[in-house]
Every structure is written in structure tokens, then in C-alpha cells.
Amino acid sequence: MYLAHETWPDLEEYVAGESLAVVPLGSTEQHGPHLPEGTDYLIARALARAATDRTGHxxxxxxxxxxxxxxxxxHGTTWVDAPVFRDYVESLSRNLTYHGIDRIVYVNAHGGNVDHLREVGRRLRDDGTAYAVEWMWDESIPDLIDEVFETPGPHGGPKETAMIMHIARDLVREERLEDARDGGRTDLENVPATLHGARVSYDSVEISDNGVFGDQTDATPEIGERLFEAATDQLVALxxxxxxxxxxxxxxxxHVDPQPGSRR
Known part of the structure; x- marks a missing residue:
């Protein structure tokens, strides 16, 4: 059930019997020379829609x-500062609770959102407003990803490439897959991001010239379909x-006893 396509009486009927909502989140940022900047939110939206089509949520x-x-x-990367993002997502979530939602799944496809979504979830849970959890698609199927890719890469790699090949193949510049691999970083064991236990890099360009990691040439639409269906199954189960x-x-x-031993 897609909120933006429904009327208010339809939504009134939904919250009369259900109290769960799914919120897809991603980013609009570089994903190398071969993938669209909307990669993350396109994946999140597709998974959220597929899972809710199956469950009716x-x-x-x-x-x-x-x-x-x-x-x-x-070029083209857009972002909001972390406090703004947290406040926006929390405000959106509280808006949903006003309409009768008390549990929320953040279907997330961008690593930069993870910590902030978990913080928002804690805020909502701690004051008893709602139970909200962050779900990251690739973290739900790690064994399958390791099975199908030798160098999956954390960003712009074959797992995201395969997923976009499956859900929006016309947006993949397949003639640039080798350039993406050769201009990025496939050596994931010796990434110069930490030194003596400290994180010494802040920006992706410092460790990958074209911003991506892994071997994109390993991606195929067929693998993307396997990943998509497996992740959707995990989301449906959640x-x-x-x-x-x-x-x-x-x-x-x-609190078990805020004033131990006292009599009130």
C-alpha cells in the first residue's frame, strides 16, 4: 500500500486495523562513473514497495x-547535515504516529544514514512514541553477497551495480564498468582509511579516485534479481x-526502582 497513491479514506481504513509503516531512505550522491546518483534511494524504494506489496503494509x-x-x-552529490537529517526523519516519524502508526521500519540503502536512523529509533522508543528500526538490505544477506562476488565493495561496487541492473537497467552505463573498476579501488584489504587505530580519512575521494570500490564487472542483472528477491524475503520476514x-x-x-528502599 503506497501512501502517496491512496486517498485519506483508504488510509483511515488502513490505520483502523494496522499500525506499521515502512519508510524507504537513501541518498542522492555519486556512485562512480557507471551508476546513477539516485542508486541508494532507488534500491530502498524498490525493496520497500516489493515487501509491502506482499504484506499489505x-x-x-x-x-x-x-x-x-x-x-x-x-559532481551532483547532495546532502543534509546529520542533525537536520535526524530531526527531519524524527518529525516525519512522529507525523506517522499522529495518524495511528506505532511501529516503523526504515528501509535504508545508504551507509551514511545508519547511525542517525538508529538514534532516531532510540528517541522514539525511549519516550514510548513508537518502535522504529533501521534495516539495511545488504546486511540482511551477507552470505549470499559473499557467495556471488569476490570483491563486493562497500560503495558503487558489484552488489549495488547488480541491483540497479535488475530494477533500472537503463540507468546503468554498462560500457563504463571496466573504467569504474580500474579507476576505483578493488584492494579492500589495504584501504588507507585508518592509521594506528585512528580514522584518518573523511572523504571517499581520499581512498578511491572515482569514488567506488570492488569489481563492478562481476555484476549481472541475474545476480541482481537473486539479491533483490533474497533481501525482499528478509524484509518481509521482519x-x-x-x-x-x-x-x-x-x-x-x-525503571526497576528509581528510589530503592523508599516507601511512597
Whole structure:
């Protein structure tokens, strides 16, 4: 059920019997010379729509700009500062709770959003407003990714390339796959990002000249379909589990005894 395509009476009927919403989030940032800047939100939106089509749950429009300042040296990258992103997502989430939603799954496809979405989820849970969790598609199927790719890469690599080949192949510049590999970084064991235990790089251009990692030539639409279906299965399982939980079991217990030994 896609919120933007429904009327308010249809949505009134939904929240009369359901209280779960899915929010897809990604970014608009460089993904190398071969993938569109909307890669992350395109993947998140496609997975969220596929899973909610199967379960009947509510899916919101995607959040298309995320926390991406580490890609700013590449043309077209847009971003919002982390506090702005957190406040926006929290405000959107509280808006959903006003309409009867009390559990939310953030279907996320951008690593830069992860910590901030988890913080928002904690805020909402700690005050008892809603139970919100961040879900990252590639973290749900790590064994399959390791099985199909020798060098999957954390950004702009074959896993994202294969996914976009499956959901929006016309947006992939397939003639640039070798250039993406040769101009990026395939050696993921010796990335010069840390030194003596400290993180010494802030921006992706400092460790990859064209901003991507992994061997993009390993990607195919057929592999992308396998990844997409496997990740969708995992998301469906999460939605069904969350929908079955009593809300009281999802929120924190009250303090066991704020004043031990006192009589009130």
C-alpha cells in the first residue's frame, strides 16, 4: 500500500486495523562513473514497495537525500547535515504516529544514514512514541553477497551495480564498468582509511579516485534479481515479525526502582 497513491479514506481504513509503516531512505550522491546518483534511494524504494506489496503494509514516499558530505567532491552529490537529517526523519516519524502508526521500519540503502536512523529509533522508543528500526538490505544477506562476488565493495561496487541492473537497467552505463573498476579501488584489504587505530580519512575521494570500490564487472542483472528477491524475503520476514509483537513488548520497561528502599 503506497501512501502517496491512496486517498485519506483508504488510509483511515488502513490505520483502523494496522499500525506499521515502512519508510524507504537513501541518498542522492555519486556512485562512480557507471551508476546513477539516485542508486541508494532507488534500491530502498524498490525493496520497500516489493515487501509491502506482499504484506499489505503501508509504504511512504522515499527520503531521497541523506547524510553524504563524504562524497561532496564529486559532481551532483547532495546532502543534509546529520542533525537536520535526524530531526527531519524524527518529525516525519512522529507525523506517522499522529495518524495511528506505532511501529516503523526504515528501509535504508545508504551507509551514511545508519547511525542517525538508529538514534532516531532510540528517541522514539525511549519516550514510548513508537518502535522504529533501521534495516539495511545488504546486511540482511551477507552470505549470499559473499557467495556471488569476490570483491563486493562497500560503495558503487558489484552488489549495488547488480541491483540497479535488475530494477533500472537503463540507468546503468554498462560500457563504463571496466573504467569504474580500474579507476576505483578493488584492494579492500589495504584501504588507507585508518592509521594506528585512528580514522584518518573523511572523504571517499581520499581512498578511491572515482569514488567506488570492488569489481563492478562481476555484476549481472541475474545476480541482481537473486539479491533483490533474497533481501525482499528478509524484509518481509521482519515486517511480519514486527507486526506480530504486542507494542508493550517493544517499548522499554520502566525503571526497576528509581528510589530503592523508599516507601511512597
Amino acid at each position: 503501508l509504504c511512504t514516499p522515499p527520503v531521497t537525500v541523506g547524510v553524504s558530505p563524504h562524497h561532496r567532491q564529486f 515486517l511480519e515479525w514486527l507486526d506480530d509483537q504486542p507494542f508493550d513488548d517493544l517499548v522499554p520497561d520502566p
